Amino acid sequence: MTATSASPLRTPVVLLTFNRPALTRRVLDAVAIAAPTRLYVVSDGPRADHPDDARLVAEVRALFDALPWACEVIRDFAPENMGLRRRVSSGLSAAFAADERLIVLEDDCLPHATFFPFCEALLDRFATDERVTSITGTNFQNGQRRSGASYYFSHRHHVWGWASWRRAWQHFDLEMTRWPTFVAEGGMATVTDDSYEESYWTRLYSQAYRGELNTWAYPWSFSCAVAGALCVRPEMNLVTNIGGADDPTHPNLSARLHDLPLEPLGELRHPPDMVRHQAADMFEFDWAFQGKELRERFAPRRGWRALWPKITHALRGRT
Structure with missing residues (x-):
């Protein structure tokens, strides 16, 4: 099958x-092309201390009239x-209670037309595979291709256009009650091998x-981390964030991740192995989340910290 199927x-x-x-409106126009049933x-709802909110929220809701x-429209x-x-x-939670699987978009996440059949095909493929908890449309590889397949597997469960199943969402814990035990027992070492x-x-x-x-996304990605689960990541960028680099909804992400070009996926090709692509995850951290800058900033300090016991030992030997 192709990811451009008109089914x-x-x-x-x-x-x-x-x-x-x-x-x-822009995102809704893109959804209209897929025409979900x-x-x-x-x-x-509007914030009491923001005078324009009532009007703007009403304008947004009127778009769905x-x-x-x-289409059956369920207004929450x-x-x-x-x-x-x-x-x-x-x-x-309400939507997953009603449906076994969903494709999720925020109002500033603009999808390519092939994002929808991509999600649907892989929702089918991994429907009962507990090793996978999400499918996302974003690619933060800065143009690099990781394989000849259409996607790879990652530990990064991004939510700028994604899809999942009720079986995965049922483990979502907004309060992150398992976090203290998880981190105390060294659980983060299962998420990444980079300090x-x-x-x-x-x-x-x-x-x-x-x-x-003020986030639901970190509790969600943590729930996936606790499960040791994988996320399907496309080799092409299928969703771009159009909210702007100063978007208060996503204040911690780099400006370089906004308004990325969209690309068509083409023929859907599956990877031969179901393993996390460590090099892709490492590059993404360095490029998209300022990992490279962190290394350059703190590596000298860590280097001196590691050498200090040897230096003091040598100095003691001279006295």
């Missing part, structure tokens, strides 16, 4: 929205503002656990 999209789509009608619209294709509209963390997690990356994600997961970050 009807069987998998429901979830669109996560708030107060950005122009961006939501069921569309979940998760909408947070008359869609240009036959919060009357008051719940915040990103609770609104998205509650909306996804810089381990420190990076440990800091973010710790902040999320303490409630310092």
Whole structure:
């Protein structure tokens, strides 16, 4: 089969929205090409201290009053503002309670047309395979191709356009209750074998656990990490974030990840082995999450720290 198949999209789509009608319209136009038969619209309510929110939220919700294709629209509209963390997690939990599998887009995540059949084909392929918990549309390899296949496997469960199953989401824990035990027992070593990356994600997961970050994405990726699960990553970039580099929804990500070019996937080719691509994960950390900058900044300090016992031992020998 090809990833450009024109067959009807069987998998429901979830669109996560708030107060950005122009961006939501662009993403909705892309969803219209796929024409899913069921569309979940998760909408947070206006913030009381933002005067424009009521109007903007109403404009976003009105976009779904008359869609240009036959579709069941399930409106999950919060009357008051719940915040990103609770609104998205509650909306996804409700949708997964109703459907076995979903394709999920945020209002600033613009997909290529081949993103939808790509997700659907791999939702079918790995439907009962507990080793895989998500499929994502983003590629942060800066143009590099990792294989002759259409995708590779990763430990990075990104959410700028993704898909999953109820069987995976049922392990989602917004409060990250297993985090203290997981990190104390060295669980992060199963996520990455790089000390810089381990420190990076440990800091973010710790902040999320303490409630310092308004995020549902880190609890989700942590749930996948606890399961030791893989994420399917395309060799081409199938989703681009159009929210802008100063987007408050994603403040910790590099500006280089926004507005990446979209590419068609073409013929769907499966990799021969189901193993994590370590080199791809390492490159992504270095390029997309400033891993290279972290190494350059802290490597000299770590080098001196490692040498210091030898230096002091040598100095003692002279006295």
